[in-house]
Amino acid sequence: MTAVAEGAEASTIVLSTFADAKDAYRNKDLRQSLYDEGEVVMSGVLVNLHGQEHRDRRRVENRMFRRDVFERYERELFPEVTVQTLAPYLEAGRVDLVHLGHELMLNLSALTAGIDRPLGTAEETGRLYDYNAKFIEGATMAHYTGDKDALRAEIAKALDDWDEEFLAPSIARREDLLAREAAGEDVDVPRDVLATLLRHREELDLPRHVIRREVAFFLLAGAHTSATAFVRSIDHILGWLEAHPEDAAKVRDDALFVQRCIHETVRLNPSSPTGRRRALADVTLRSGVHIPEGSIVVLDLQAINRDTELFGPDAADFDPTRTMPPGVAPFGLSFAAGMHVCIGQDLAAGVVAVQGTDPDDHLYGLVTGAVRHMFGVGVRRDPDNPPQRDTSTARPYWGTYPVLLGE
């Protein structure tokens, strides 16, 4: 069903069918608009670009998001990062999953984005964590329930401080390496977003303030979407195991099953519950829905991914054994589609398994690995501290999710 509401300035058209949403995502006359309110951190970043400018940037950045890179992260870097990050909490026997998820994924996204932590201390990581938390509030500004102007000022200050402490030294190190490489020296330039942008800054005509926001964006996006999926997946699996105790061994031993749980979680809980586009020209979707130039298009992902006509009467239930309709990904449209399809989708959630998939040569995704690890260390709800929702945002996030670890 599609609803049309006439606003004071532009009409808003809500798309709530899978076909319309997919069609809209692929339409080149519908421009990204989800981050209009979060420009303090999102202006000029990849997901906010359109047309040739977007294509040029994405071509360069896509080179970092290839299978060989994902394999290195999933099989070499991330298992060690997971063990190290979890160690103090395992010793304490408890942790807040919301904090752990963001800390774990931040450790990874700092590598991907190209933010060095030369001190290597917990305090240094804590400061980066706090900056990143502020950037996340900027990216999700549209759903913020507090004073948005005050928040914008806080984010601008955080960007300045983060730049001075983390970004500027990281740029300096990479510029030095790139200069030495250009001089013929055999040096190891990191394969991360920052180094890639610096290498191509002339070709892409990138001013420093855009590089700054782009790196902040990769830092926040890499951490936040995976962290929320991490918490929600564990919540769903714990619920599933209450009804299906016979699957307890599967969540430790069967990575393909855990990956299905991640995909099912992401279907039910898209990182942003809505997509949003602005019509640059009159558009008519295949279904006949007409979108006048200047309209705002809202893609109701929460409803689309729970469409009972598509997924059956139990569409809103978590069921990792669900059979998907033909042509529909197990995570629905949560990673979007078309030109802005999530660049880190395979890194976070792995490749979708098909009949004949070789489990030994399969990419399961980092969230799958982290969640499976948690069940290996006995994660369970803390009966004395129930989880609480985050009231600072209209997005359905967990604010805290205390759990106990160990036997």
Add this chain to the structure above:
Amino acid sequence: MTYRISVDRDVCMSSGKCVADAPDVFRFDDDEIAEIVPGATQPSDERILDLARACPAGALVVTDVDSGEEIDVG
């Protein structure tokens, strides 16, 4: 009906989806833009449609060999 698949170089954004899904058909050129592997056999019509629909940039063009018209893959 017989379809043929090709790459619109101006539209390709180097996602690598086609290269990953069909390495027998696609590869990257020196600019990391997707291209058809020289001498590759054209896939079945069904596979062509699947590949074209999976391209995030809509850069895979499907043509009806008989009529020469471009197919709207949906």
